[in-house]
Amino acid sequence: MPNRSNSAGLRTTARSVRTRRGAAEVEQAISDAVVVELAEVGFGRLTFDSVAERAGTGKSPLYRRWPDTTALVIDTLGKLGMDPAGYVRTGILRDDLIGFTRYMTSTHQGVKGAAFRSLLGEAQRDPELLERFKAEVLDPLFDxxxxxxxxxxxxxxxxxxxxxxxxLEVLHALIVKRLILETHDLTTEDITEMVDQILLPLVVV
Incomplete structure (x- = not known):
């Protein structure tokens, strides 16, 4: 059975009961529903029907704004990214590499991480999706x-x-491999080992 728990903090993890809501609330519910649908069924099986049902709304708000599911997912990509401002630096490189990597790990766990991984393969087959995925999800992390x-x-x-x-490209590739492609969450020991054995030796003379 699929796990419908929401460890990434999204508001929509189960089929919502339809209630009277404002436009902003409906939009948020739709966005959250897209992320959970990506995590549970993947991009290829995501439909307006499934998103509308999970968001607890009719399909008309979706059809009015998005011509297809690709456009809907592209507009939702920002939710999969991390906010770099959420990490407060210590000013000590080793501590910051460990701390920042732990912060990145925490923002890509659970349903959001599963949604993240589900898009990687699809993005390679859709140039527009890949471009937005890189611009809104990967680039802020790498920058x-x-x-x-x-x-x-x-x-x-x-x-x-x-x-x-x-x-820098090697560092970025390592981050993608260890933080995004791994199916298990990295521990503090994993992260410390990565920093001490790979990240620091690459940049410290």
């Missing part, structure tokens, strides 16, 4: 990590010469 490293370089903790496009 925040790069900014953290550049701040460390300004403090003299790492050499700015080490922060080449290739090194």
């Amino acid at each position: 925040a990590l790069t900014d953290l490293l550049r701040d460390a370089a300004k403090r003299g903790e790492v050499s700015s010469e080490r922060l080449t496009p290739v090194v």
